[in-house]
Amino acid sequence: MKVTTKKEDFLQASLELIHEKGFKATTMRDIADRMGFDVSNSYNYIKSKQDILEFFLFRTSEEFHAAMNDILASSYPADEKLKQVISAHIKVAAKKPFEVALMVNEWRNLKEPKYTEYIRLRDLYERKMIQLLQEGVQTKVFKDMDVHIATAVILSSIRWLYTAYADKSEAELNPIELERQIVGLVFNGVLV
Amino acid sequence: MKVTTKKEDFLQASLELIHEKGFKATTMRDIADRMGFDVSNSYNYIKSKQDILEFFLFRTSEEFHAAMNDILASSYPADEKLKQVISAHIKVAAKKPFEVALMVNEWRNLKEPKYTEYIRLRDLYERKMIQLLQEGVQTKVFKDMDVHIATAVILSSIRWLYTAYADKSEAELNPIELERQIVGLVFNGVLV
DNA sequence: ATTTTATATCAACAATTGTTTATATTTACA
DNA sequence: TGTAAATATAAACAATTGTTGATATAAAAT
Numbered sequence: 001m002k003v004t005t006k007k008e009d010f011l012q013a014s015l016e017l018i019h020e021k022g023f024k025a026t027t028m029r030d031i032a033d034r035m036g037f038d039v040s041n042s043y044n045y046i047k048s049k050q051d052i053l054e055f056f057l058f059r060t061s062e063e064f065h066a067a068m069n070d071i072l073a074s075s076y077p078a079d080e081k082l083k084q085v086i087s088a089h090i091k092v093a094a095k096k097p098f099e100v101a102l103m104v105n106e107w108r109n110l111k112e113p114k115y116t117e118y119i120r121l122r123d124l125y126e127r128k129m130i131q132l133l134q135e136g137v138q139t140k141v142f143k144d145m146d147v148h149i150a151t152a153v154i155l156s157s158i159r160w161l162y163t164a165y166a167d168k169s170e171a172e173l174n175p176i177e178l179e180r181q182i183v184g185l186v187f188n189g190v191l192v
Numbered sequence: 193m194k195v196t197t198k199k200e201d202f203l204q205a206s207l208e209l210i211h212e213k214g215f216k217a218t219t220m221r222d223i224a225d226r227m228g229f230d231v232s233n234s235y236n237y238i239k240s241k242q243d244i245l246e247f248f249l250f251r252t253s254e255e256f257h258a259a260m261n262d263i264l265a266s267s268y269p270a271d272e273k274l275k276q277v278i279s280a281h282i283k284v285a286a287k288k289p290f291e292v293a294l295m296v297n298e299w300r301n302l303k304e305p306k307y308t309e310y311i312r313l314r315d316l317y318e319r320k321m322i323q324l325l326q327e328g329v330q331t332k333v334f335k336d337m338d339v340h341i342a343t344a345v346i347l348s349s350i351r352w353l354y355t356a357y358a359d360k361s362e363a364e365l366n367p368i369e370l371e372r373q374i375v376g377l378v379f380n381g382v383l384v
Numbered sequence: 385a386t387t388t389t390a391t392a393t394c395a396a397c398a399a400t401t402g403t404t405t406a407t408a409t410t411t412a413c414a
Numbered sequence: 415t416g417t418a419a420a421t422a423t424a425a426a427c428a429a430t431t432g433t434t435g436a437t438a439t440a441a442a443a444t
Contacts, residue, residue: 006420006421022216022300022301024214024216024217025216025301027400027401027402028401028402028403029400029401029402037421037422037423038422038423038424039402039403040403040404040405040422040423040424040425041421041422041423043402043403043404044420044421044422045421048402048403049401049402049403079382079383082382105297105300108214108297109214109217133382136382140384141383141384142382142383142384143376143380143382143383143384145373145376145377145382146369146373149370149373149374149377150373150377150382152352152355152356153349153350153352153374153377153378154349154377154382155352156348156349156350156351156352157345157346157348157349158345158348159348159351160344160345160347160348163344164344177338178341181337181338181341181342182341182345184335184337185337185341185342185345185346185381186345186381186382187381187382187383188335188380188381188383189377189378189379189380189381190271190274190325190328190334190335190337190342190346190378190379191271191333191334191335191379191380192332192333192334192335198390198391219430219431219432220431220432220433221430221431221432229391229392229393230392230393230394231432231433232392232393232394232395232433232434232435233391233392233393235432235433235434236390236391236392237391240432240433241431241432241433385444386443386444387442387443387444388441388442388443388444389440389441389442389443390439390440390441390442391438391439391440391441392437392438392439392440393436393437393438393439394435394436394437394438395434395435395436396433396434396435397432397433397434397435398431398432398433399430399431399432400429400430400431400432401428401429401430401431402427402428402429402430403426403427403428404425404426404427405424405425405426405427406423406424406425406426407422407423407424408421408422408423408424409420409421409422409423410419410420410421410422411418411419411420411421412417412418412419412420413416413417413418413419414415414416414417414418
């Protein structure tokens with residue numbers, strides 16, 4: 001009958017509050033208030049405030065990496081791989097907009113050694129993307145371009161996606177059409 | 193002889209510290225320490241901590257709007273206008289990376305009524321961009337596309353630019369070549 | 385030379401913060 | 415039924431924070 005545990009409820013409340021106010025601005029008392037109990041009770045569910053951030057950041061990072069790894073390991077040509085990476089991003093952003101928001105906005109608040117560990121995961125993801133683009137350039141699927149800049153541009157261009165789903169206003173956005181539009185832009189640009 | 197005032201020095205130190213640690217994590221004592229004087233002396237230079245944030249955010253926002261307005265008011269075709277907007281972004285990011293970092297990362301820390309005021313400026317800028325793209329679609333310079341999504345993608349894709357200049361490591365990045373690469377991607381995409 | 389102005393320190397404040405300890409109550413299970 | 419686990423509160427802590435007031439000195443302007 002019970003579909004979520006109390007700990008999951010607590011983490012979810014934390015996630016939403018952090019998304020609304022930011023990690024530093026969200027106090028343990030804020031979270032406890034939303035849960036309807038005293039601050040001290042929060043520590044029956046997590047070890048520390050930092051742990052909340054770490055939990056979501058590394059879990060969602062793992063999700064992105066898993067998708068990326070499967071795509072890279074496939075035998076699809078580079079353009080199809082890129083399309084699938086974009087597709088995967090849209091799926092995660094649509095399903096877990098608050099988690100993605102955390103990844104975009106709050107990773108700076110990690111403390112050592114988790115901070116360095118997270119940066120390393122970020123860099124690794126970026127390198128995988130560079131590798132994908134390089135493969136595409138070598139196989140003449142992509143044009144000859146600076147793959148580092150292209151990676152930064154492409155990754156950045158899909159970073160806003162979570163906002164489309166976190167702000168309920170635009171939540172009716174059709175993921176299929178969204179993907180079509182973004183892939184169209186990344187593949188062929190804006191010119192006719 | 194004196195090229196900067198003490199107040200300008202103070203604001204610059206604040207800016208760099210906020211960029212390093214984040215606005216909330218930067219204390220008035222941090223800034224005073226870097227300036228080499230007591231906290232209380234800081235209040236001879238600014239009214240409050242919030243004022244530091246507001247100062248940079250609205251000043252730099254103004255800079256972006258001014259550039260955008262000039263470009264929109266010109267008689268260039270839409271593609272040339274878009275190229276100039278991208279060019280303007282690169283110029284500002286190269287010249288004031290820390291200010292741009294603040295715009296990207298710290299606007300959430302504004303308090304009412306400045307928060308709402310700032311959001312309004314952001315939305316206005318986005319609407320100007322939508323208008324530019326719409327103009328391009330109508331004049332058949334740009335392909336038929338969802339201009340809202342395209343705006344989000346393009347604006348997001350140039351938001352990372354400041355990192356290339358804030359982190360000294362990549363500071364040797366040639367702005368001319370950077371612009372060429374980004375315009376190439378935005379105009380024609382990655383495909384051959 | 386005298387008066388502003390700019391620049392600085394010291395001490396203290398009230399509020400907020402993450403966290404702990406001790407303890408109570410409720411729920412689930414053997 | 416009894417016992418262990420889960421869930422809760424109350425009270426307090428030490429540290430940090432933005433900010434103020436009183437006061438002193440150095441520099442600039444009159």
